[in-house]
Amino acid sequence: MHMHFGVNKALRIINCQFTSNALDDGDGGAIYSVGELYVENSYFYNNMADNYGGAIYTQQTLNSLLFCY
Secondary structure, eight states: OOOOOOTTSOEEEESOEEESOEESSSSOSSEEESSOEEEESOEEESOEESSSOSSEEESSOEEEEESOO
């Protein structure tokens, strides 16, 4: 799955599961963010990226990461 959100928009991810996502050439196996990012009560398992951010890569600050496993 690929989702694209505008640079000036906040992305909020709540109660989600990201399992076995892989990116062969790039960053952020599960999530690649260029804007504000908030992740809460979510599960990350077995995500990979060839470069940076096996599960999450963000070009800006990760604003919030709460209760994630």
